Amino acid sequence: MTEISVLDLQNLRHLIGGFETTHCKMQDYAHEAQDPQVKQFFQKSAQSAMESKQQLMTFLQ
Numbered sequence: 345m346t347e348i349s350v351l352d353l354q355n356l357r358h359l360i361g362g363f364e365t366t367h368c369k370m371q372d373y374a375h376e377a378q379d380p381q382v383k384q385f386f387q388k389s390a391q392s393a394m395e396s397k398q399q400l401m402t403f404l405q
Contacts, residue, residue, distance in 0.1 A: 360397050360401060366393040367393040371390045373386040374390060
Protein backbone atom coordinates (compact mmCIF):
# COMPACT_ATOMS: atom_id res chain seq x y z
CA MET A 345 0.00 0.00 0.00
CA THR A 346 1.21 3.49 -0.75
CA GLU A 347 1.71 5.98 2.04
CA ILE A 348 -1.03 8.45 2.86
CA SER A 349 0.02 12.09 2.95
CA VAL A 350 -0.60 14.21 6.02
CA LEU A 351 -3.25 16.17 4.12
CA ASP A 352 -5.01 12.96 3.07
CA LEU A 353 -4.88 11.72 6.65
CA GLN A 354 -6.42 14.97 7.91
CA ASN A 355 -9.14 14.75 5.27
CA LEU A 356 -9.91 11.15 6.24
CA ARG A 357 -10.10 12.12 9.90
CA HIS A 358 -12.49 14.95 9.04
CA LEU A 359 -14.72 12.71 6.90
CA ILE A 360 -14.75 9.89 9.45
CA GLY A 361 -15.70 12.33 12.21
CA GLY A 362 -18.46 13.75 10.04
CA PHE A 363 -19.93 10.34 9.36
CA GLU A 364 -19.77 9.50 13.08
CA THR A 365 -21.63 12.71 13.90
CA THR A 366 -24.21 12.01 11.19
CA HIS A 367 -24.68 8.47 12.48
CA CYS A 368 -25.35 9.69 16.02
CA LYS A 369 -27.75 12.41 14.88
CA MET A 370 -29.70 10.07 12.62
CA GLN A 371 -30.03 7.56 15.46
CA ASP A 372 -31.35 10.28 17.75
CA TYR A 373 -33.81 11.47 15.10
CA ALA A 374 -34.99 7.88 14.53
CA HIS A 375 -35.50 7.42 18.25
CA GLU A 376 -37.65 10.57 18.43
CA ALA A 377 -39.65 9.95 15.25
CA GLN A 378 -43.29 8.97 15.64
CA ASP A 379 -44.06 8.13 12.03
CA PRO A 380 -42.79 4.63 11.08
CA GLN A 381 -41.67 5.77 7.62
CA VAL A 382 -39.73 8.69 9.03
CA LYS A 383 -38.21 6.43 11.69
CA GLN A 384 -37.14 3.94 9.01
CA PHE A 385 -35.64 6.72 6.90
CA PHE A 386 -33.47 7.92 9.78
CA GLN A 387 -32.48 4.36 10.72
CA LYS A 388 -31.35 3.69 7.14
CA SER A 389 -29.47 6.98 7.07
CA ALA A 390 -27.71 6.11 10.34
CA GLN A 391 -26.73 2.70 8.94
CA SER A 392 -25.44 4.27 5.73
CA ALA A 393 -23.32 6.77 7.66
CA MET A 394 -21.82 3.95 9.75
CA GLU A 395 -21.01 1.92 6.65
CA SER A 396 -19.34 4.92 5.03
CA LYS A 397 -17.30 5.53 8.19
CA GLN A 398 -16.19 1.91 8.31
CA GLN A 399 -15.26 1.94 4.63
CA LEU A 400 -13.12 5.05 5.10
CA MET A 401 -11.44 3.52 8.14
CA THR A 402 -10.12 0.68 5.96
CA PHE A 403 -7.71 3.24 4.46
CA LEU A 404 -6.10 3.61 7.89
CA GLN A 405 -5.27 -0.09 8.27
